[in-house]
Amino acid sequence: MPDALAQVLRIVSELERVSHNTAQWHRTIRANSRLMLAAVNAGWQVTEIAAAMGLERHAASKRVQAARREYGSAELVGVDVPQAPPPQRTVKPSPLEILHTPVETRDWLSAPEAMALAVISFGALTAWRKHGLLPNTRWLNPTQALYARGDLELVMAAPRTGRGVDHAAVLEQIAPTN
Incomplete structure (x- = not known):
């Protein structure tokens, strides 16, 4: 994951922690979930996103699912996340x-x-x-x-x-x- 993307994810995660009231905290989580969904749509693994944000993998997965329910699978306008590199798997020959x-x-x-x-x-x-x-x-x-x-x-x-x-x-x- 590029350092810039990891840094953005850490910063938005920190915004959740410094929210002043419950309504602000909910808005921040919705915005972060939208960003997480954009990252998943760009090919990043939920585990990578969770690690960058300091979240448990399960919590990150639940947030991505909630964002999918809210925004669907359509292109997220206004969120530009760099594409993940293609996975490099070495296949052992049979x-x-x-x-x-x-x-x-x-x-x-x-x-x-x-x-x-x-x-x-x-x-x-x-x-x-x-x-x-x-x-x-x-x-x-x-x-x-x-x-x-x-x-x-x-x-x-x-x-x-x-x-x-x-x-x-x-x-x-x-x-x-x-």
């Missing part, structure tokens, strides 16, 4: 969307891709997962897993024993991150 990008650029691999990268069998991949060496496994459904490239690289770089990967060494490296 597992299926992940699989549609080239393998070389992905952090998540299907079982066949993970087996090809590590040059292992499906049984070895399953054993690594069941022994906790691939802790960041995501499941598409109960039978299809996605494996984190970083987990696979960590296991592949681990020292070898006579029977394969040294599980203790890998688990020791994983433990600080979990």
Whole structure:
């Protein structure tokens, strides 16, 4: 929220507190509610407005509702509030969307891709997962897993024993991150 708008909201909120009588206090609340409605119509969140005015979110929401009943959803003449920036939400790609990008650029691999990268069998991949060496496994459904490239690289770089990967060494490296 721009500093100028936050400052105006703080000032009009202060006017409520210094009202001399009940009638003046009611007029001030109606005017402030109209300003709050204009801010909501401009895209600002009620929580942002409430914080700037020092109100509880619930009280601010009730005031905006009252202003909507009184003024409707028409354009409020004489009240100019800057538009809120569009919300910036990062959408996490779904597992299926992940699989549609080239393998070389992905952090998540299907079982066949993970087996090809590590040059292992499906049984070895399953054993690594069941022994906790691939802790960041995501499941598409109960039978299809996605494996984190970083987990696979960590296991592949681990020292070898006579029977394969040294599980203790890998688990020791994983433990600080979990």
